[in-house]
Amino acid sequence: MNVLMTGVGGQGIILASDMLSEVMMRYGCDVKKSEIHGMAQRGGSVMSHVRYSEKVASPLIPFGSCDILLSFEELETARYVAYLKENAHVIINSYRLSPPSVISGSQSYPDIIPIIRERTEKIHMVDGNAVAEEIGNPRCVNVILLGTLSTFLEPEEALWLDCIDSMFKEKIRSVNIEGFKKGRLVKVQ
Secondary structure, three states, X not given: OEEEEEEEOOOOHHHHHHHHHHHHHHOOOEEEEEEEOOOHHHOOEEEEEEEEEOOOOOOOOOOOOEEEEEEOOHHHHHHOHHHEEEEEEEEEEOXXXXXXXXXXXXXXXXXXXXXXXXXXXXXXXXXXXXXXXXXXXXXXXXXXXXXXXXXXXXXXXXXXXXXXXXHOOHHHHHHHHHHHHHHHHOOOO
């Protein structure tokens, strides 16, 4: 199984991919992970490959082999379409971070859905930011999106919760557990 996570710096993509990797290792899979976060501290593109199976040889997902793309920002989804295999699932947080060309008014924010539909119809929009506001912690978006992702994968909720319990400090553990559970309940469109 190949899961690609993408977004921009500061969205918690690396932590989310660490959590997915930990869950799948505890589930008994061989897991390989790779990440690219060049200008992440300045809001640049961040990408993390997570591959798991009985035996995984390489941490990098080949083009055309991604089973699930979990995108934390809309435009970043379009950047990685070449990784999708036909009929892959694409889970998109409905959050837009406007690039300089949009901010300056020289271009408008593109509609990414037609771009994604060239590869798959299985597009699922999630308003992770609204759920995070609802629980009172905007920093939980990554865990909320993991909750949604978890409904597409085999490990049961209890295994995910055990990982959250062991990976988060006590003072932020309960809000992340709440966020994860709410993410599992999000009705994907």
